[in-house]
Amino acid sequence: MSDRTELAAEAYVYGYPLVFDLSMVQNALRNGFGALPPASFNAFAHSSRLATPAAHFVSVNNDTLYSIAQLDLSGGPLRLHVPDTAGAYYVLQFVDAWTNNFAYLGRRATGTGEGDWLIVPPGWAGRTPEDVRGVIDAPTAMVTIVGRNACAGPADIPRVQALQRQFTLTPLDGHRHRTGLPAPEPGVPGVLRFFEQLRVWMAGFPPAAADRAYQDRFQPLGLLEEGPSPYATAEPGIVRALAEGLKRGTERVEKASRPTPADDDRDPGAWQLDPHLFDYNLDWFGIGTHDSPEWRIADREASYLTRAVAARTALWGDHGYEAVSAHTFRDAEGQWLTGEHAYTLRFDRPPPVESFWSLTMYETPDYYLVDNPADRYSIGDRTPGLVHGEDGSLTVYIQRDRPEDPAGAANWLPAPAGAFRPLLRLYTPRQEVLDGTYRIPPIEPRRPR
Structure with a gap:
């Protein structure tokens, strides 16, 4: 295996969560999934029924009604309103573009009372309204809110739906901003599409400083290049290395996702x-x-x-x-x-x-x-x-x-x-x-x- 092939395999493992996450964000915005309808940025999509096999989403739960919002904070902060759930379990989980869970609201974390919260983008230094309960600092400008309201079955759905309507997102400045995901360059061969997505989205949603230092190792693969894609006209050697690295990286993730020989030593x-x-x-x-x-x-x-x-x-x-x-x-x-x-x-x-x-x-x-x-x-x-x-x-x-x-x-x-x-x-x-x-x-x- 060449050095570039091994490097490409490492880049796949490192970048898979970002690419998979933002691909699911795109799918949610365009098509929704399962019981969740599509919704625009900075608006909740609410499921009206518990998940079924029609929801082609890994390990989706059948215990709660989902309320999911894809946030684009590039235009500024959002005010989030949560209702009083009268003690019923709910959670709003905040996930950045790299799949880091960086905040929670809900029964365990903040109780079930009504209130407003401010969600702010990286580097924001504006004035916080006095009437919010707290500030949620987002690591990336793209954020997914995964809301789960406990639902005891079909008869309980009307109660949950009444709560769902009270979860709202409002721009702090009162204006709707539409920026969206950076678009990978068209015309990149399919075998290199993953690396083109990773290149564009790494630049658009930089991780923590320590991870950025790790990313520097991927310079020989073209992943840090700005401007036009290096993969549209890549030379055969790098295409072979990236294609083989993609295969090896995929195998590593799949292998790590399955039971291991060590599991056979368990009871x-x-x-x-x-x-x-x-x-x-x-x-x-x-x-x-x-x-x-x-x-x-x-x-x-x-x-x-x-x-x-x-x-x-x-x-x-x-x-x-x-x-x-x-x-x-x-x-x-x-x-x-x-x-x-x-x-x-x-x-x-x-x-x-x-x-x-x-x-x-x-x-x-x-x-x-x-x-x-x-x-x-x-x-x-x-x-x-x-x-x-x-x-x-x-x-x-x-x-x-x-x-x-x-x-x-x-x-x-x-x-x-x-x-x-x-x-x-x-x-x-x-x-x-x-x-x-x-x-x-x-x-x-x-x-x-």
Whole structure:
């Protein structure tokens, strides 16, 4: 492998979150996704129904109604209004162009009362209105707000929709500004398009100083060149290096996103729970974040691969102290989970959370929700009609076909025909989840009698 090929692979891992994030921003603006309609910059798009398999978004949840806004702060600050949710769980998560979670508003972070907040672009030095509760400093001029309002099912949707209408964004100066994403140069060959996007968007949304120093290593690839694209008429040698580097970088991210041999050394069926998947933010700690070594990855360069994996498998996911997810690919006997078999998951006691929990089914390898005739994509403590044991335990039945017995049907989480990955979400987890004291029970294969 040439030096430029290896450098291109490193650039892919480093830049994948930026390119993937802004590509999703573009898609949201133009097409929306799932239950979310398209919306212009600096306006919320609200989902009117819980997510279904039509939402082709990695690991999308089925517990909340989303309210998502793509912010363009190049024209100046925005005033954000949040309603009083009367104690109901919600979170507004602020994500910069590099996928750093840099601020949170909501039940855990700031309570559920009504108020206004000011969102300001990098370097802003204006006057803050006296009537706002606080200032949210954005690391980049492009920001995604990921809002989640807890929804207990279809009957609860009208309540949530009434709240959604009260989340508003208003320019501080009263004028609408339209700048938008910098456009990569047309005419760049498809195999080099990723690097052209990375070149343009790195310049448009510079990261923290330490990351900018790391970016200097990519000068030989043309990623730091300004003006006309160097890739429109690139010489064959650099095209080969970039194409091969793209392939190698993609393989690294995909490999890191899958179970590793080390996972096979875990107890059979053990769940992989990583409260620190989103700890790659090392520089921006705003309202609602935890600024402590516990929530930072110590090795900055190692954090780039973690960040890429997080974008690949759970884009716009939040820090573990807001919500944590656990997943598994294997049953209690160490076998791969597949819809060819039936399983049970027995909770002796409810998972320890301050808010609520859910178990959601995803197919692999895309991690999309699984279509099924029951239209049930998740199950949890808010699912109506669950049947508990006399001792308070809860047994979830995981299989392709509806169980014949009433208790099994009530507690059924439908599975696909092929391989799958269930995901357990714990909203506002308690300390025993974060420190590993709590152990999630393994999924047991269900043998025919």
